Amino acid sequence: MANIQSQIKRNRQNEKRRLRNRNNRGSTRTAVSQARANVAKAAPESKEAVMAAISQLDRSAGKGIIHANKAARLKSRLMKRLSGMEKKGEEPSAEAKPVKKTRTKKSAEK
Template sequence: MANIKSQIKRNRQNEKRRLRNRTARGGARAAVNLARTAFETNSPETKEAVLKAISALDKAAGKGVIHKNNAARSKGRLMKKLSSFIAPAPADTSAETPKAKKTSKKKSE
């Protein structure tokens, strides 16, 4: 227990900020988990869930609750998963396209 007035005030401030940060971090985490479950269930609202998660991550990073690189990494992973979810891998196209013929240069003598 702090005995100095300024330290007592500092403890009060830290507790308020901890609770505020905790709700912001929890909200971002919940939005990301909701987006992940939308992927697993093939939900039609997957895109909206991902956009809400990205918004929550941006807000948390803007407030300094999570590091901006942490938010960027999470957003990148979600977008990568979303792009593969929306557009599945195309069929093998290498067999369909003809290869260009190589031409040799004429030697000048």
């Protein structure tokens, strides 16, 4: 137990911060696991779940709760799974772009 008043206060602050960080880390893990589950079953709301998880990862990395490289790695893996799901055609794309016809230039005849 600390004898110095400033150390007692520091311990109190550290405990509060530890609990806050623990809560944030848990909600981040939950968001990532829900996104993975949605992508695995090709749910229609999987894109929204991935975007929510990415947002949560960015917030946690910004606050120093998880390392920035870990956040980047998890975001990359989530996006890789999501794009793989979309390429398989399991989720229709939002809009199909029309094919634009290209013209060839006629050579100038002299």
